[in-house]
Amino acid sequence: MAFSQRHLLGIEPLSQSDITAILDLADQYAEKGRGTVKHGDALAGLTQINMFFENSTRTQASFELAGKRLGADVMNMAMQTSSVKKGETLIDTALTLNAMHPDLLVVRHPHSGAVNLLAEKVNCAVLNAGDGKHEHPTQALLDALTIRRAKGRLHRLNIAICGDISHSRVARSNLILLGKMENRVKLVGPSTLMPSGAAEWGVEVYDDMVEGLKDADVVMMLRLQRERMDGGFIPSEREYYHRYGLDAEKLSHAKDDAIVMHPGPMNRGVEIDGTIADDINRSVIQEQVEMGVAVRMAAMDLLARNLMVRRADKGEVYV
Ligand code: NCD
Numbered sequence: 001m002a003f004s005q006r007h008l009l010g011i012e013p014l015s016q017s018d019i020t021a022i023l024d025l026a027d028q029y030a031e032k033g034r035g036t037v038k039h040g041d042a043l044a045g046l047t048q049i050n051m052f053f054e055n056s057t058r059t060q061a062s063f064e065l066a067g068k069r070l071g072a073d074v075m076n077m078a079m080q081t082s083s084v085k086k087g088e089t090l091i092d093t094a095l096t097l098n099a100m101h102p103d104l105l106v107v108r109h110p111h112s113g114a115v116n117l118l119a120e121k122v123n124c125a126v127l128n129a130g131d132g133k134h135e136h137p138t139q140a141l142l143d144a145l146t147i148r149r150a151k152g153r154l155h156r157l158n159i160a161i162c163g164d165i166s167h168s169r170v171a172r173s174n175l176i177l178l179g180k181m182e183n184r185v186k187l188v189g190p191s192t193l194m195p196s197g198a199a200e201w202g203v204e205v206y207d208d209m210v211e212g213l214k215d216a217d218v219v220m221m222l223r224l225q226r227e228r229m230d231g232g233f234i235p236s237e238r239e240y241y242h243r244y245g246l247d248a249e250k251l252s253h254a255k256d257d258a259i260v261m262h263p264g265p266m267n268r269g270v271e272i273d274g275t276i277a278d279d280i281n282r283s284v285i286q287e288q289v290e291m292g293v294a295v296r297m298a299a300m301d302l303l304a305r306n307l308m309v310r311r312a313d314k315g316e317v318y319v
Contacts, residue, residue, distance in 0.1 A: 003302040006310070007119050007126045010135035011176040019177060023145050023154075026291065026298035030145070033069075033294055042301040043072035046103040050076045051093070052129065053109045058264055058289060059129050059138070063106045066296035072104065090114060091121055098122040103307060104300055107131075112169075125303035127296075133169055133228065139263055140173035142295040144181070146288045147218055150259050155182045160212050160254070162188040163222035163244060163271050166195040167229065170263045171222055175203055188212030189244060192233045209243065209250045216254040220261040221246050221272045237270050247273040251282070259284045 003021040005013065032038055048067040052060050060076065067074040077097075088096075090109070097105065098121065105126045107115045112132030119126040130136040148154040159178055165171045165187050178185050185203040187194065199205050206212035213219060224240065234240045246260065260276055260283045268274040277283050 003306070005303065006306060007128075008137050008299050008303060009116050009119060009126065009128045011137050011140050011173045011180070012135070014137075014177075014180070016180055019141070019144065019180065022141055022295065022298045022302060023148060025301060026141070026145050026294040027149075029069075029297040029301075030149075030291060030294035033290065038069050039071065040069065040297075041071045042297075043067060043070035043104070043304055046072045046304060047101065048072040048074045048104040048106065048300070049097055049100075049102045050074065050106045050129075051079060051097070051108070052077075053079045053107075053114075054130070056108055056129070058292065059108065062289070062292040063127075063129060063138075063296050066293050066300060067104070069293070070297055070301060072300075090118060094118045094121045098124070103304060125300075125307050127299060127303070130169055133167055133172070135173045135176075136169040136263075137173050138292070138296055138299060139170050140177040141299065142288055142292040143170075143174055143220065143261060143263070144177055145291045145295055146261065146284050147259070149287070149291070150284055151217060157183045157217045158186070158215050158255075159183050159218040159220065160186045160188050160216040161220045161222065162209065162212065162246070164193045164224045164233075165189050165198065165222065166193050167225035168222050174220065175201065179203070186212050186216070190234065190240075209246075210253050213250060213253040213258075216258050218259055218261065219246065219251065219254050221266075222263070223265060224267060224271055237267075241270055245269070245271055245273060246276055248276065251276060258282070261285065261288060263288065 002017040050063055064074050102124050105124050106129050108129040109115055109131050112134035115128040115131045128135055128137055144154055161171050175185050179202055187198055187203050188206045188209055191207055262285050266272055
């Protein structure tokens, strides 16, 4: 299997074959997840530490379940009560954990680039579970797997990513991945929530939902990230919903069989109408959560294999 990476820090460093290797293995884990016996032993004997410096429900639960299903010893660090609150630096925390010989470190951090910095200081494989506005690679991979399963392919699709683009690491990782796989990517949102320079990223930019959603195969909605806003980016939530909230009327401009996605957590009635989110004929939001576990199993499995090879090359004996 052609997966060459030491860490999973972003989609940017991945090749098409890296992406396909993760998705193909994840497909197998997804099947296993639907069976009665969900367990494997790919990570047996290995230690996985989850460090979430930002709140998370589904991503942390998903990484924890993925590690447990593959037989790893999984530890969740409670960062809210950790020494970080006493002023310890990120690097000191990393070095302390490194001394416990973890094999996989899963990190979410509010600052862009923090996870890359940490990866330089430790001996294990590091997975980025979201860093600031930078990247969220496993989210883009689980979205890609969901799309591939629903549409039967992951290329030459018309994909609209809508809403708060400028604060979203999900949008960034997705547009990089979908671009690498040769899709037509459209970013749709108010100019106040569109990063300057977006037009130079090889994507199309729209500030109107009707135009942006035209002929879309996939409509990906994003959460309005209030916690990252420090001013008036939108007039009001009501006005925002009126212009950019996904409802049946706006969705009717996409293809008849277009799927609707959202990474969660959702603000119903702000960026998406609850009825659309719950419509099992259109929405694949629950499938995204399911694929999240499978993709994280696949990514950790592949990284652990590379880690073992590196350690064997260096003559280190582990496991
Ligand atoms: C996303 C995140 O944290 O970046 N959520 C997630 O991982 N499920 C998107 C968001 O918070 O809106």
